[in-house]
Amino acid sequence: MAKVNPHYAKLVAGYLFPEIGRRVKAYQEANPSASLIRLGIGDVVLPLPDAVREAMHNAVDEMGTEGGFRGYGPEQGYEFLREAIVRHDFAPRNVDIGADEIFVSDGSKCDSGNIQEIFADDAQLAIPDPVYPVYVDTNVMAGRTGAADDTGRYEGILYLDGNEANGFCPSPPATGADLVYLCFPNNPTGAVATVAQLKEWVDWAKANDAVLLFDAAYEAYITDPNIPHSIYEVPGAREVAIEFRSFSKSAGFTGTRCAYIVIPRELNGRGPDGPVSIHALWSRRHSTKFNGVSYPIQRGAEAAYSDAGHAEIRTRVDYYMANAAIIREGLDGLGVKTFGGVNAPYVWAKTPDGVSSWEFFDRLLEKANVVGTPGSGFGSCGEGYFRLSAFGKKDQVEEAVDRIRTRM
Numbered sequence: 001m002a003k004v005n006p007h008y009a010k011l012v013a014g015y016l017f018p019e020i021g022r023r024v025k026a027y028q029e030a031n032p033s034a035s036l037i038r039l040g041i042g043d044v045v046l047p048l049p050d051a052v053r054e055a056m057h058n059a060v061d062e063m064g065t066e067g068g069f070r071g072y073g074p075e076q077g078y079e080f081l082r083e084a085i086v087r088h089d090f091a092p093r094n095v096d097i098g099a100d101e102i103f104v105s106d107g108s109k110c111d112s113g114n115i116q117e118i119f120a121d122d123a124q125l126a127i128p129d130p131v132y133p134v135y136v137d138t139n140v141m142a143g144r145t146g147a148a149d150d151t152g153r154y155e156g157i158l159y160l161d162g163n164e165a166n167g168f169c170p171s172p173p174a175t176g177a178d179l180v181y182l183c184f185p186n187n188p189t190g191a192v193a194t195v196a197q198l199k200e201w202v203d204w205a206k207a208n209d210a211v212l213l214f215d216a217a218y219e220a221y222i223t224d225p226n227i228p229h230s231i232y233e234v235p236g237a238r239e240v241a242i243e244f245r246s247f248s249k250s251a252g253f254t255g256t257r258c259a260y261i262v263i264p265r266e267l268n269g270r271g272p273d274g275p276v277s278i279h280a281l282w283s284r285r286h287s288t289k290f291n292g293v294s295y296p297i298q299r300g301a302e303a304a305y306s307d308a309g310h311a312e313i314r315t316r317v318d319y320y321m322a323n324a325a326i327i328r329e330g331l332d333g334l335g336v337k338t339f340g341g342v343n344a345p346y347v348w349a350k351t352p353d354g355v356s357s358w359e360f361f362d363r364l365l366e367k368a369n370v371v372g373t374p375g376s377g378f379g380s381c382g383e384g385y386f387r388l389s390a391f392g393k394k395d396q397v398e399e400a401v402d403r404i405r406t407r408m
Contacts, residue, residue: 105286
């Protein structure tokens with residue numbers, strides 16, 4: 001019998017969202033007449049923009065001709081998409097990123113989970129809490145941590161507490177670390193970081209020879225013009241940061257899968273004989289384990305940057321942010337303390353009556369037939385909070401808020 005990876009046994013529970021799905025399925029089977037409204041998982045509900053679909057259709061037609069057929073594409077991504085990314089995502093913000101520093105992928109979840117492979121097994125991790133579970137779990141699976149304690153925290157990780165006092169935006173630690181995961185706008189809390197706060201992180205990373213892993217999957221939802229959309233808006237970040245971007249939550253690619261990772265050429269890690277290019281390492285890993293995103297999908301992603309595509313995406317983002325306002329204002333009106341929902345499509349709220357996160361999840365499910373996400377699933381600092389997603393149909397979001405008001 002083949003031996004399995006023993007580090008998987010350290011995982012304290014099933015991955016958060018499948019566990020939610022399991023509980024919801026059990027409730028639905030026991031209560032088949034219940035009409036559930038799902039505001040837990042952050043999956044979009046609006047269809048792909050017309051401009052994106054048209055580009056995909058055209059690309060499929062191309063693939064059906066001898067002259068237009070394409071087999072394996074470039075692992076790093078087609079140049080037409082990488083150049084569009086530079087022109088539209090970075091150049092308008094005076095950010096110097098080259099097309100050759102962009103790697104197109106099938107999702108930021110994959111990239112943020114896979115990036116740890118190119119770093120040493122004994123790399124010291126610093127991870128905020130609460131946090132997107134993938135950052136922690138993939139490092140546990142890789143054997144970079146010890147066992148979890150009673151609070152669910154793993155030995156070997158330097159946890160950075162996010163709380164109401166610091167606006168769920170922890171400062172750099174007093175001690176050093178090798179890798180730091182940052183996510184702004186934040187999932188799950190909806191918090192954002194200012195230029196000054198990110199500069200503090202960049203300066204700290206330089207002083208400690210650390211690499212910042214910056215997840216900007218929700219940057220399209222930033223409404224405050226003073227909030228940076230990219231860590232590379234901070235001087236010096238090219239030397240210390242990797243950035244993750246996605247088409248999932250902006251252009252609706254959760255089901256079609258397209259994202260990208262930015263690795264500047266100045267960024268180095270420590271090798272046995274001196275500095276090693278992180279760009280070169282990731283290129284080697286990427287080309288070895290990945291055959292690239294399909295041509296039709298990349299043409300669709302390119303179309304997201306067209307005038308028509310941009311306008312349609314803006315309409316969708318505004319739609320979801322209007323939902324966030326409905327949730328936030330509805331909960332505020334009930335005396336529930338809320339955070340986020342202004343520069344991010346998530347509303348982070350304090351559980352009422354001092355109940356635990358999972359207790360409130362069950363109460364919300366059973367009394368209001370609304371599915372949320374327990375804050376403790378994002379880390380021990382998430383205990384006593386819950387997250388509601390704005391990714392829903394407006395009428396259902398309004399109905400969910402009304403149910404919470406009248407049934408709980």
